Amino acid sequence: MTLLHRCDGVATFTFMRVDPANISSRDFYRHMVACITPRPIAWVSTISPGGIPNLAPFSFFNGVGANPPSVVFCPVNRRDGARKDTLLNIQAIRQFAVNVVPHRLAAEMNETSAELGYEVSEFQHVGLTAAPCERIAPPRVAQAPVCMECELHSITSVGDGPLSGHVVIGRILLLHADDSVLDSQGQIDPGKLDTIGRMGGSLYTRTRDRFEMPRPGFSTIAQPPQ
Ligand SMILES: Cc1cc2nc3c(=O)[nH]c(=O)nc-3n(C[C@H](O)[C@H](O)[C@H](O)COP(=O)(O)O)c2cc1C
Numbered sequence: 001m002t003l004l005h006r007c008d009g010v011a012t013f014t015f016m017r018v019d020p021a022n023i024s025s026r027d028f029y030r031h032m033v034a035c036i037t038p039r040p041i042a043w044v045s046t047i048s049p050g051g052i053p054n055l056a057p058f059s060f061f062n063g064v065g066a067n068p069p070s071v072v073f074c075p076v077n078r079r080d081g082a083r084k085d086t087l088l089n090i091q092a093i094r095q096f097a098v099n100v101v102p103h104r105l106a107a108e109m110n111e112t113s114a115e116l117g118y119e120v121s122e123f124q125h126v127g128l129t130a131a132p133c134e135r136i137a138p139p140r141v142a143q144a145p146v147c148m149e150c151e152l153h154s155i156t157s158v159g160d161g162p163l164s165g166h167v168v169i170g171r172i173l174l175l176h177a178d179d180s181v182l183d184s185q186g187q188i189d190p191g192k193l194d195t196i197g198r199m200g201g202s203l204y205t206r207t208r209d210r211f212e213m214p215r216p217g218f219s220t221i222a223q224p225p226q
Contacts, residue, residue: 025163026079030200038197038205042073043099043109045130046089047138048118053130054085055112055122055141057101059198060165069172070153071098074165078115081162085118087155094152095136096170099144102194103206108143135173145178145193 020028033039039059046054060074075087090096101109112122123130123139130139133149140147150170157166183189190207197205 029163033198034200037199039199041101041109041196041198042071043101043112043141043144044073044086045097045099045123045138045140046086046095047093048085048089049092050119052119053121053123053139054089055099055126055128056084056086057109057113058086061098064169069175070169071148071150071172072167072169073098074167076163076165077161079162081160083166087166087168088118089138090152090168091155093137095138096150096152096168097133097136097138097140098148098150098170099141100146100193101196102145103196104194105141105143106196106204133174134176140176145181146188147176148172149174149176 018028018031040061042058042061044056044058048054058073058075060076062072064070064072075084077083086096108126108128111126112128114122114125116122116125121130122128123141129142131142133140133147136149136151140149148170150172153169153171155166155168158164177188181188181192183192190210195207197207199205
């Protein structure tokens with residue numbers, strides 16, 4: 001890490017430059033999660049070939065596109081280089097569900113990030129109900145208001161060894177949303193959904209502080225990107 005001083009003619013300020021070649025992956029990860037914020041959370045449920053349900057949160061998560069509807073999330077190898085149970089299950093079964101995390105389920109979500117043995121189900125460990133999905137074998141979280149049932153599109157591994165990531169892309173086969181989070185038009189209401197986002201370390205944010213800013217030439221109704 002280098003600290004540099006820069007003068008823009010009005011004020012002198014200091015900034016840092018971080019070359020990943022000069023620090024550990026773990027330290028660089030800290031910088032990434034502190035500035036890639038807030039991150040949405042995919043609460044991913046899978047099932048092992050032996051039929052054991054698994055559940056874990058992933059905040060390296062986003063949408064990919066809508067034709068076909070698809071999502072992406074990234075399980076990162078453990079510090080000992082081992083692949084996470086979620087990835088092992090998806091490689092074997094090629095299906096997963098993304099459950100959405102409202103504020104009321106924050107503690108349970110966090111509990112499911114515990115590193116349990118492969119043969120232990122986080123559903124049982126935390127006391128969540130595993131409800132059957134309609135199109136895929138893995139169960140969904142019955143308490144979660146929204147679930148996307150996905151089939152695997154592709155896995156791209158970026159590097160290997162400790163903290164290297166795997167880009168998992170899934171095609172959404174079915175989305176279900178509880179009536180309680182819908183508005184009068186049948187759209188998912190962000191206020192009712194009350195999702196949380198992840199900041200750095202153990203810090204989270206709520207999504208209650210919103211502001212509106214229509215894009216130039218667009219109406220205020222949510223539009224797909226152009
Ligand atoms: C809010 C939150 C977000 C997380 N995001 C990620 C992530 O994007 N990638 C990752 O590899 N681990 C992430 N983790 C850690 C995993 O949830 C954790 O390693 C978990 O034990 C993996 O479970 P599994 O081995 O059953 O797949 C996150 C943890 C929390 C609490």
